[in-house]
Amino acid sequence: MHTELTGTTAGTCHMPPVLVPQPDDPRPLRSAFGRFTTGVTIVTTQTPKGPLGITANSFSSVSLDPPLVIWGIGRHSSRFAAFAECEHFAIHVLAVEQHDLCWRFARSGHDFTGVDLAYSNEGAPLLPGALARFECRTANRFTGGDHEMLLGQVLRMTSREGEPMVFSAGRYRLFAPDA
Numbered sequence: 001m002h003t004e005l006t007g008t009t010a011g012t013c014h015m016p017p018v019l020v021p022q023p024d025d026p027r028p029l030r031s032a033f034g035r036f037t038t039g040v041t042i043v044t045t046q047t048p049k050g051p052l053g054i055t056a057n058s059f060s061s062v063s064l065d066p067p068l069v070i071w072g073i074g075r076h077s078s079r080f081a082a083f084a085e086c087e088h089f090a091i092h093v094l095a096v097e098q099h100d101l102c103w104r105f106a107r108s109g110h111d112f113t114g115v116d117l118a119y120s121n122e123g124a125p126l127l128p129g130a131l132a133r134f135e136c137r138t139a140n141r142f143t144g145g146d147h148e149m150l151l152g153q154v155l156r157m158t159s160r161e162g163e164p165m166v167f168s169a170g171r172y173r174l175f176a177p178d179a
Contacts, residue, residue: 037168040094042105043071044125045086051117051125054079055106057167058147059091067154069134072147079109084148087138088122091152092130094165096174101127102165120156132159 021029038057045052054073062068069091073083083089094102104111118126120135127133136152143149166175 031169034169037166037173040102040165040167040172041071042092042094042101042127042130043073043083043089044092044127045083045089046119046123046125047082047086050110051112052079052082052109053105053112053125053127054083054109055102059093062151067157068139069136069152069154070149071152072144072149075143075146075148080148082109083150084141086150088120088124089136089138089150089152090120090124090126091134091136092127093132095129095131096163096165098129098165099172101129102172122155130158131162131164133157 019028019032039059041056041059042053043056043059054077056071056073058072060070062070071091073080101115112125116128118128120126122135122137124135126135134152134154135156136154138150139153140151141148142151164175166173
């Protein structure tokens, strides 16, 4: 039996044209990926040059038992080598009021000026104010195309109530929980 998809009004559901990803023009693929709304994180680690951070939205939970999370960093990032080699890191799920911190670590990874840092037992820098924080040991690394994926075993975590920062269609947005 064939069922035709229909919208909320009479008529056939309009489907956009189907595209094939093209390596010479990644914009359509990036735009399609951007339709998936994500939370926003800052990932931190300690390096020989001091604390390092990066804003990332390529974060996901993986497993409850054992507790695992995953995130990815672009292989062309100036911060790639430090994170690809780190043994411990912390992932901070940002609250909407942490917009300035988000932009700071999107631009520069070493600017912790005015940030009231703490450190995990393993030495990873810990930022204040996150909705959730996961202190991790690097459990595995693997290449995923132009990114390196870091699988982290969660050693400790914190969590609080608040409104999350979200990223969708190339922009930071407000989450509307009552919509």
